[in-house]
Amino acid sequence: AQRVTQPEKLLSVFKGAPVELKCNYSYSGSPELFWYVQYSRQRLQLLLRHISRESIKGFTADLNKGETSFHLKKPFAQEEDSAMYYCALSDMTTDSWGKFQFGAGTQVVVTP
Amino acid sequence: DTGVSQDPRHKITKRGQNVTFRCDPISEHNRLYWYRQTLGQGPEFLTYFQNEAQLEKSRLLSDRFSAERPKGSFSTLEIQRTEQGDSAMYLCASSSLRAGHEQYFGPGTRLTVT
Numbered sequence: 001a002q003r004v005t006q007p008e009k010l011l012s013v014f015k016g017a018p019v020e021l022k023c024n025y026s027y028s029g030s031p032e033l034f035w036y037v038q039y040s041r042q043r044l045q046l047l048l049r050h051i052s053r054e055s056i057k058g059f060t061a062d063l064n065k066g067e068t069s070f071h072l073k074k075p076f077a078q079e080e081d082s083a084m085y086y087c088a089l090s091d092m093t094t095d096s097w098g099k100f101q102f103g104a105g106t107q108v109v110v111t112p
Numbered sequence: 113d114t115g116v117s118q119d120p121r122h123k124i125t126k127r128g129q130n131v132t133f134r135c136d137p138i139s140e141h142n143r144l145y146w147y148r149q150t151l152g153q154g155p156e157f158l159t160y161f162q163n164e165a166q167l168e169k170s171r172l173l174s175d176r177f178s179a180e181r182p183k184g185s186f187s188t189l190e191i192q193r194t195e196q197g198d199s200a201m202y203l204c205a206s207s208s209l210r211a212g213h214e215q216y217f218g219p220g221t222r223l224t225v226t
Contacts, residue, residue, distance in 0.1 A: 004154075006154075009152075043115075043116075043217045043218065043219050043220070044155070044203070044205075044217040045216075045217070046214050046215070049212075049214070051212075086154050086155070088154075090213070098143055098145075098160075098207050098213035098215070099145065099157055099160055099168065100145075100147075100155070100157060100215065101157065102147075102154030102155045102156070103154050104152065104153050104154050105152075105153075105154050
């Protein structure tokens with residue numbers, strides 16, 4: 001069964017410090033990994049996906065198939081990065097492509 | 113088209129009552145998804161449609177839950193004989209193959225069963 005694990009429920013960092021959100025997954029197929037973000041009183045929105053290899057708002061994430069991880073990183077946290085972050089997985093090789101399995105989420109609080 | 117919309121945004125109902133939620137996806141999106149989110153958890157997949165066809169239902173979805181997308185546009189999610197355990201945020205999302213199935217989420221409907 002596919003599973004997405006985000007071990008940290010809460011991450012508190014100072015502005016300007018690096019931040020790393022951990023995401024580990026278990027899946028036997030060919031997964032596509034995503035990070036979604038939810039700012040206060042806003043809807044869930046896509047932050048980045050591994051196949052695009054983009055850096056969005058200074059965040060990057062590398063898919064490590066050996067360690068089955070997709071950690072999200074930013075070298076210098078900003079106060080506007082305070083939000084809930086969800087890691088999600090979808091199987092690219094079946095008709096279920098597009099159906100997501102989400103992690104429990106990590107709340108990031110950036111303090112000045 | 114300003115994105116995925118859901119109605120109502122909040123619903124309070126008494127245990128045993130039936131409730132129905134509506135989702136209007138982005139117009140050109142052929143896929144529509146329903147998720148449920150409880151406090152402290154990420155969204156859990158419930159069911160999804162490709163056009164009007166319901167492709168998959170989660171084991172989480174008991175017989176009291178039913179979803180439709182009659183014309184391949186908006187969708188409804190009905191819960192019959194609500195229970196307190198049904199209290200949650202119900203999220204709808206839509207996607208298209210052309211956009212690589214990036215899912216666009218609605219604001220959600222918060223259900224409280226008293």
